[in-house]
Amino acid sequence: xxxxxxxxxxxxxxxxxxxxxxxxxxxxxxxxxxxxxTKEVGQFSEVIARMRSEIKFCQRCFNVADGDxxxxxxxxxxxxxxxxxxxxxxxxxxxxxxxQFNGTYHVLNGVISPLDGIGPxxxxxxxxxxxxxxxxxxxxxxxxxxxxxxxxxxxxxxKKLQPFSIRITTIARGIAFGGELEYADEMTLARSLQNRLPxxxxxxxx
Amino acid sequence: xxxxxxxxxxxxxxxxxxxxxxxxxxxxxxxxxxxxxTKEVGQFSEVIARMRSEIKFCQRCFNVADGDxxxxxxxxxxxxxxxxxxxxxxxxxxxxxxxQFNGTYHVLNGVISPLDGIGPxxxxxxxxxxxxxxxxxxxxxxxxxxxxxxxxxxxxxxKKLQPFSIRITTIARGIAFGGELEYADEMTLARSLQNRLPxxxxxxxx
Numbered sequence: 001x002x003x004x005x006x007x008x009x010x011x012x013x014x015x016x017x018x019x020x021x022x023x024x025x026x027x028x029x030x031x032x033x034x035x036x037x038t039k040e041v042g043q044f045s046e047v048i049a050r051m052r053s054e055i056k057f058c059q060r061c062f063n064v065a066d067g068d069x070x071x072x073x074x075x076x077x078x079x080x081x082x083x084x085x086x087x088x089x090x091x092x093x094x095x096x097x098x099x100q101f102n103g104t105y106h107v108l109n110g111v112i113s114p115l116d117g118i119g120p121x122x123x124x125x126x127x128x129x130x131x132x133x134x135x136x137x138x139x140x141x142x143x144x145x146x147x148x149x150x151x152x153x154x155x156x157x158x159k160k161l162q163p164f165s166i167r168i169t170t171i172a173r174g175i176a177f178g179g180e181l182e183y184a185d186e187m188t189l190a191r192s193l194q195n196r197l198p199x200x201x202x203x204x205x206x
Numbered sequence: 207x208x209x210x211x212x213x214x215x216x217x218x219x220x221x222x223x224x225x226x227x228x229x230x231x232x233x234x235x236x237x238x239x240x241x242x243x244t245k246e247v248g249q250f251s252e253v254i255a256r257m258r259s260e261i262k263f264c265q266r267c268f269n270v271a272d273g274d275x276x277x278x279x280x281x282x283x284x285x286x287x288x289x290x291x292x293x294x295x296x297x298x299x300x301x302x303x304x305x306q307f308n309g310t311y312h313v314l315n316g317v318i319s320p321l322d323g324i325g326p327x328x329x330x331x332x333x334x335x336x337x338x339x340x341x342x343x344x345x346x347x348x349x350x351x352x353x354x355x356x357x358x359x360x361x362x363x364x365k366k367l368q369p370f371s372i373r374i375t376t377i378a379r380g381i382a383f384g385g386e387l388e389y390a391d392e393m394t395l396a397r398s399l400q401n402r403l404p405x406x407x408x409x410x411x412x
Contacts (some may be wrong), residue, residue, distance in 0.1 A: 007257045
């Protein structure tokens, strides 16, 4: 691509560094910003810079936070004795959006994946064990992605937690709502058969 | 979407204002930036803000420029007597990328479109006429998108230019390279028949 302005070219190159954004899309975004007020674009750029420099990670659960402790951990209305273990901040946002969970989180920041060189030490697992030691945790819910890495991580943490008498659960795996049996993979279908529910509880959950 | 950090939420909202970027994509981009160095994100935000506040538009052709005159107008190696009329800066970049054009441009900043309330006065048409009056223009090439609005704009400008004895051309419309006759619309196919080329000139152009 040939630009007649280095200012434009630099801006396009910066946008094109973002994941999933190619040069053409980057150009479209930059030309869009070029049409906006200088003030608005200034706000865009300031908010992004501030987000990166001022955002913190909760010292308790490693979720994003505006201060030392995130708003979920600081909320006394939430069940602090229930911990939902997730892979990333994105999963916290996904679960929060369902408005069905009233406990706290623990963000592992990944899952055990030997092929990618990620072992338990690189993840927030020790802090989770420490947290359970100190706090009166009643239940630990694993909400990890259903794959080998997720299952390995569940197995590893669950073994570490054997000394503690807490309830350990995992979110249900099964046929997604709106999905079709015909197209489900065998693993999912097999699991959803194994973990079948009495119809009464299914109906009352709706 | 529920965020536990207002810094994160604001950043996602800013990204989601961009065209073609929804909340989920915005979140993905923001979480990507969150993983980068503060310095890198600072650079991203600074380059965007600078682009908007410092970029200028060429006083002659309305292309983007780092100074008063764009690098194409300032380049004495380019044929200043040939003007290619385009709708937007994006088209300048597209044509420049072909490396086949060695003249100058005139960016109209849109095309005549009564339905959208865009008349000749909102476009850089008067400045084009003034430019042709002052300069020794030899040829005007219309490189507008092939649709009703583009054709209307060509017709309007061409009438205004009747007093001047300059060559007025338009880029060829026809079947795109790699396209299939079968799927071409009638209008395009009809035009490409009307404007058929002698095979010698076609072969020599390759």
